[in-house]
Amino acid sequence: MTQPIKLSIPGNPKYLGLIRKVLQELLDNHDVPDDTARRLILCVDEACANVIKHSYEGPCEEPIEATFTIEGNDFKVQIRDYGKQCDIGQIKPRDLKDIKPGGLGTHFMNEIMDEVSYCTNRANGTLLTMIKKLKTGLTTTQDKGDG
Amino acid sequence: MSIDLKLDKTGDAVTVSVTGDIDMSSSTKMRDALAPLFQNNNKVVVVDLSGVSYIDSSGIATLVEGLQWSHNSKNKFRLAALSPGVKDVFEIARLLTVFEVFETKEQALAP
Numbered sequence: 001m002t003q004p005i006k007l008s009i010p011g012n013p014k015y016l017g018l019i020r021k022v023l024q025e026l027l028d029n030h031d032v033p034d035d036t037a038r039r040l041i042l043c044v045d046e047a048c049a050n051v052i053k054h055s056y057e058g059p060c061e062e063p064i065e066a067t068f069t070i071e072g073n074d075f076k077v078q079i080r081d082y083g084k085q086c087d088i089g090q091i092k093p094r095d096l097k098d099i100k101p102g103g104l105g106t107h108f109m110n111e112i113m114d115e116v117s118y119c120t121n122r123a124n125g126t127l128l129t130m131i132k133k134l135k136t137g138l139t140t141t142q143d144k145g146d147g
Numbered sequence: 148m149s150i151d152l153k154l155d156k157t158g159d160a161v162t163v164s165v166t167g168d169i170d171m172s173s174s175t176k177m178r179d180a181l182a183p184l185f186q187n188n189n190k191v192v193v194v195d196l197s198g199v200s201y202i203d204s205s206g207i208a209t210l211v212e213g214l215q216w217s218h219n220s221k222n223k224f225r226l227a228a229l230s231p232g233v234k235d236v237f238e239i240a241r242l243l244t245v246f247e248v249f250e251t252k253e254q255a256l257a258p
Contacts, residue, residue: 013172020168020201038201038232039239045203049171096241101208101215104240108204111239 004069011052011081012059016045019066030070032134039112040075040132046105047079047128055083055126073135082125088118149173151198152180160191160256162227166198169206178209185216190223193255197228202236214246223247227255 007022009015020041027037044066051064065080093107109116115131150167161184169177184192194210196202210226217224225247229237237243249255 013170016170016172017168020170035231035235038235041201042203042236045170049203049205052171099211099214099242099245101211102204104204104207108236108239 004067006065006067008063008065009048010060011056011062011064011083013049013052014059016048019048019064020045023066023068026068026070027075032075036132036134040077043109043112043130043132044077044079046108047077047130050105051079051081051083051126054086055081057084070134073133075132075134077130079128079130080125085120085124086118086126088120091118150176152177154180156189157256159189160193161187161189162193162195162252162256164195164198164252168201169199169209170201170203171205174203174205174209177206178212181209181213182216185213185220185222191225191256192217192222193225193227193252195227195252195255196230196233197252200230200232202233204240207236207240207242210246211242225249225255227252 005026007019009019023041023044024037027040032040048064048066052059056062062082067078069076091106093110094103096107109130113130113132115129117129119127119129150165150169150173153164155162155164163180163184165177167173181192192213194213213224227249228251229248234243237246
């Protein structure tokens with residue numbers, strides 16, 4: 001697939017199901033195994049939820065633009081928002097031994113994806129890029145240690 | 148996307164059966180249903196997840212809250228019938244062993 005698939009949704013949780021469905025269809029079309037597809041969908045959903053929560057500070061009509069590319073073995077997703085820029089240094093997964101609600105989204109993305117990077121080098125908003133190598137199969141929790 | 152919730156009280160146990168995707172848009176509804184159950188005389192609260200194929204971190208957070216409420220109220224809080232996708236999310240979060248998890252709702256309701 002050389003042509004990226006682009007989808008723009010309002011920054012509102014009610015559209016997260018739509019973005020999951022589109023991505024599921026895309027991954028099905030590329031014969032991505034179900035368990036890998038589920039994890040990729042989780043990462044994209046969590047990234048969009050973080051945009052709504054932190055960049056837009058709540059549901060709004062501002063756009064979340066997702067661009068999906070499958071090229072060779074690489075699945076790449078870019079999530080662009082136009083809200084408050086994140087402090088990249090502050091984005092880190094919390095200690096999982098501390099059992100408490102919240103803060104797992106970043107852990108899921110770091111655990112599942114091979115590359116996660118944030119770019120705030122623009123007038124407003126953030127561009128998140130996540131890459132997963134599809135043919136290496138699932139990365140287990142053991143493979144990546146405690147995150 | 149919304150979820151359907153069904154409450155079923157049997158003796159001093161109550162089962163909440165959830166159907167649909169639990170995500171940022173629907174987890175609040177589950178939280179609102181669960182919270183009062185720990186204030187009543189329910190010795191066991193079971194969440195039947197057999198109708199759930201997707202859960203995100205907000206859904207997991209709600210269930211962790213349920214666990215905390217159960218510790219405070221000295222009730223049992225049990226999860227039943229996790230689909231492979233839901234179980235996988237618990238595993239990535241290292242939470243599968245933190246909860247009491249049962250294969251079926253009936254097993255979760257057993258004394």
